[in-house]
Amino acid sequence: MSVATLLALSLLAGGLFFFIAGTLGLLRFPDQLCRIHALTKADNVGLGLLSGSLALLSGSWAVALKLLLIWLLVMAAGATVAQLVAASHQAGREGDRD
Amino acid sequence: MISPVLLFDLLLGLSLLWLAWRTLAAHTLFEACVSFIVFGLLMALSWVRLDAPDVALAEAAVGAGLTGVLLLGALERAERARVEAAPGPWWRRGAGLSALLLFLLLAAALITLPPRPPLPLQEALPLAAAEHPVTAVLLDFRAWDTLLESAVLVLAVVAAWSLERSVSPPRPAPVCSEVLRSLVRLLLPFSILSAGYLLWRGGHAPGGAFQAGTVLAAAGILLLLSDLRRPFDLRRGYWPLALLSGLLLFIAVALGTLGYGGTALDYPPGGGAALVLLLELGLTVTIALAFIALFSSGRSRGDE
Amino acid sequence: MSSALWFSLVGAALVAIALYGVFAEHHPLRRLIALNMMASGVFLVLIGLARQLPGRVPDPVPHAMVLTGIVVAVSATAFALALLRRLSRVQQEEG
Known part of the structure; x- marks a missing residue:
């Protein structure tokens, strides 16, 4: 096994760890804001590690560039959606108080 | 020995069925819509596994994305809609029985399907x-x-x-x-x-x-x-x-x-x-x- | 068992589950979701059959049919939702 494959596999394992941690957070954390916090942070890192690993395994610069672009887009979309979910949660709570 | 790829497909298929059930049995309409969107995303994954990337792209964008947006948009009004009374137990049993029968017939047909010859289409392509x-x-x-x-x-x-x-x-x-x-x-x-x-x-x-x-x-x-x-x-x-x-x-x-x-x-x-x-x-x-x-x-x- | 056959069987089971949903649910929106699910099941059976051809290339005809089917299904869903909105407005006006 070459060094690149070994590195790719360890990145893959690291990515999976972050995804599992994020999912555990989603399932076990007490309230909505904590869950979003766990999910977005862990999944962004997890997806980055997975993309890095797949880019190494593909061995092509074009594929690596596309994977990088996908990671950046998912991070931007994920951050926005997390903010929107949190904002609607906040709006719902303020609505309850009224 | 089951190959890891087949194991993945088995798990994917089972999660599709589980999500389908969760969607139908959801307590609230919102839960049903969200489960259906997740179901659509897993369907897109299944299309990739079946070598249908065109369908996977369309499913993720239209089947899960757009249908989900339309359903969620209709939620507010739908929750206020007056609905007819829930069907009785015998009606449910009859529906379940006919669904089971349909599944058995379809499964038997799929399993006993004879292998098809290569398509004439390949020559026309x-x-x-x-x-x-x-x-x-x-x-x-x-x-x-x-x-x-x-x-x-x-x-x-x-x-x-x-x-x-x-x-x-x-x-x-x-x-x-x-x-x-x-x-x-x-x-x-x-x-x-x-x-x-x-x-x-x-x-x-x-x-x-x-x-x-x-x-x-x-x-x-x-x-x-x-x-x-x-x-x-x-x-x-x-x-x-x-x-x-x-x-x-x-x-x-x-x-x-x-x-x-x-x-x-x-x-x-x-x-x-x-x-x-x-x-x-x-x-x-x-x-x-x-x-x-x-x-x-x-x-x-x-x-x- | 091949993956293609397995996915076809899952598709058949989805059709059956969704059929139960169409009959046993009583909210129109839930019925609509069940109908969409039935369409997904039919598509899965079709694409599974397309994959069972000898050779490595799947049959492109069912793929094209399913692509068309997805767009037609979403059109029908949007139309049904418009009908549902109209229905709830009429009910509201009746009081």
Whole structure:
């Protein structure tokens, strides 16, 4: 096994760890804001590690560039959606108080 | 020994079934809609596993994305709708029994299906107007189907419009923040670029008018939700003509080829690739505008 | 068992589950979701059969049919939702 494959596999394992941690957070954390916090942070890192690993395994610069672009887009979309979910949660709570 | 790949497919199939059950048994309508969206995303994964990347792209964008948006948009009104009484236990038992019977019959048919011979289509593919087999089927061999499909799409828009009482532009999202606006500003040029890329790519690889149209529609829907642009009404001005452009172009090409060679949608030799690209361009515009129209007729401002 | 056969069987089961949903649910929106699910099941059966051809290339005809089917299904869903909105408005006006 070459060094690149070994590195790719360890990145893959690291990515999976972050995804599992994020999912555990989603399932076990007490309230909505904590869950979003766990999910977005862990999944962004997890997806980055997975993309890095797949880019190494593909061995092509074009594929690596596309994977990088996908990671950046998912991070931007994920951050926005997390903010929107949190904002609607906040709006719902303020609505309850009224 | 089960191979890891088959194990993955088994798990994927089982999660599809579990999600289907969760969707139907969900306590609230919101839960049912969200489960259905997740179900659609797992379906997209299954399409990839079955070597159907075109279908996977369409499913993720249309099946999960757009259907989900439409269902969630209808939620508020649907929750207030008066519903008929729940069916009795015997009705449920009968439904369950007939569903089980249907499954057994279908499964028996699928398992005992004799192996099929290779397709005659494979020999015809080099003659097609597009390199990619799915595009060749959609816009050359079975172009009639695609013509009628764009007619169905336009018809759905006309029907949805005629059921609306008031003519008013759609409402923005209830929580519409500066973060959403800056994301939309950032994504808009990318959306147009990737729609163009998908359209061009459709000739020789997975992609094409369906996927490109949906990406454009998503950009338009985000634009309306983020309230960035003055809301536009697709029923006014030149918009209806643009909405019809794909269908009209298709009919024009059908009539033209009928006059030229005697058979409708039988492209002249050498001109097929250009005509297919032209049709795909028109279809992209029609699909994008029709989806935006179907979305906005569900959230008109006069609805409240 | 091949993956293609397995996915076809899952598709058949989805059709059956969704059929039960169409009959046993009583809210129109839930019925609509069940109908969409039935469409997904039919598509899965079709694409599974397309994959069972000898050789490595799947049959492109069912792929094209399913692509068309997805767009027609979403058109029908949007139309049904428009009908549902109209229905709830009429009910509201009746009081």
